[in-house]
Amino acid sequence: MKTYSISEVAKELNLTTYTLRYYDKEGLLPFVERKANGTRIFNQSDIEALKIVECLKSTGMPIKEIKHFIDWCGEGDSTLQKRYDMFMERKACVEAQLEELKKTMEVIEHKCSYYKTALDAGTEDIHKNVHIAASLTK
Amino acid sequence: MKTYSISEVAKELNLTTYTLRYYDKEGLLPFVERKANGTRIFNQSDIEALKIVECLKSTGMPIKEIKHFIDWCGEGDSTLQKRYDMFMERKACVEAQLEELKKTMEVIEHKCSYYKTALDAGTEDIHKNVHIAASLTK
DNA sequence: TTAATCGTTATAGTTAACTCTAGGTCAAGT
C-alpha cells in the first residue's frame, strides 16, 4: 500500500507540515501510523480523513468540535447517531451560510453598479442628484 | 434628524459596544460625530455605513483593508476607481466562496446519506460490504 | 444628595489557529 510523508501530504492538501503536526497535537489524526523512530506514515485513507477535516473546517467548525467527531469515529457504531446529527447540523449551517453569502453578494453587486455609474460620471455626486437627473431625462 | 447612542446602534446591528469602539479605534468610524463631552452620536447614514462594513467583513475582508476603503471614501472622487476595483474584487472573492461552499455542501450531503444508511443498518459496516450487498439484492 | 446608569479612555486579557525556533535523531549521498 502506498504511503506518504508529512511533507507530501502537506503539499497534496495545500497545508504546511506545521499545520499537520498541530492537527495531530490537537487529536485530529489519531489514526496516523508511525515508524519505529516516530516518523509519521500517512496512507490514502488518512488523506481522505484529512479532506473531511478540511471540509468541516470550511463550514466554520472549530478544531475542538472536529476532534469530537474524530473521537466518535474511533468509538464505533454506538456513535452513529451523534455523527449523523452532526452532519445534519453542519448541513443546516452551510445552508444558512449560503443564504448569507447570497445577500452579501447582492449588496456587493449593488455597490459595483453604484461605483460604475459614479466612475462614468466622474463624480459620486451623480447619486446625490439621482432624482433631478431622472426628471431631466424624462 | 434622529440620532442613536452607541448601545442603540450595537443592538440594531447585533454587535457589542466594545466592538463598535474597537472599530472606531481602528479607524472604521471617522464620520461619527461627538457631543461636547465626547459621547458618540450616530445618525442613520452612520448605521448604513456600518452595514457596509459588516458586509465587507462577511466577505472575509480584514479590518485593516476595510479601513483603506473608509479612507478612500473620505478622499472623494479621486479614489472612485480604487473603490470600484475593490468591490469588483470582492465580488470575485464572494463568487469563489460560493463555489467552495457548494462543494462543501456536496460532501456534507454525501456524509448525511452515508450516516443515514449506516444508522438504518445499525452499523457502519454496511458501507464496507456495499458490493456484496448490491449483488445480493439483484 | 446619592446611587444607578450610561457614556468615555487606556490598557490588559482572551481565543483560535496557526507559525516558528531550538535542539535533537536518522538515513542517504560524497
Add this chain to the structure above:
DNA sequence: ACTTGACCTAGAGTTAACTATAACGATTAA
C-alpha cells in the same frame, strides 16, 4: 567521516478580532 535534508518534540511567538477591566465624567430617578 561528514554534511545535507527530512523528520521529530516542546514550547514560544504571532495575528486578528474581539472582550473585559479600571477609573473616570455626566445624567437622571428616588
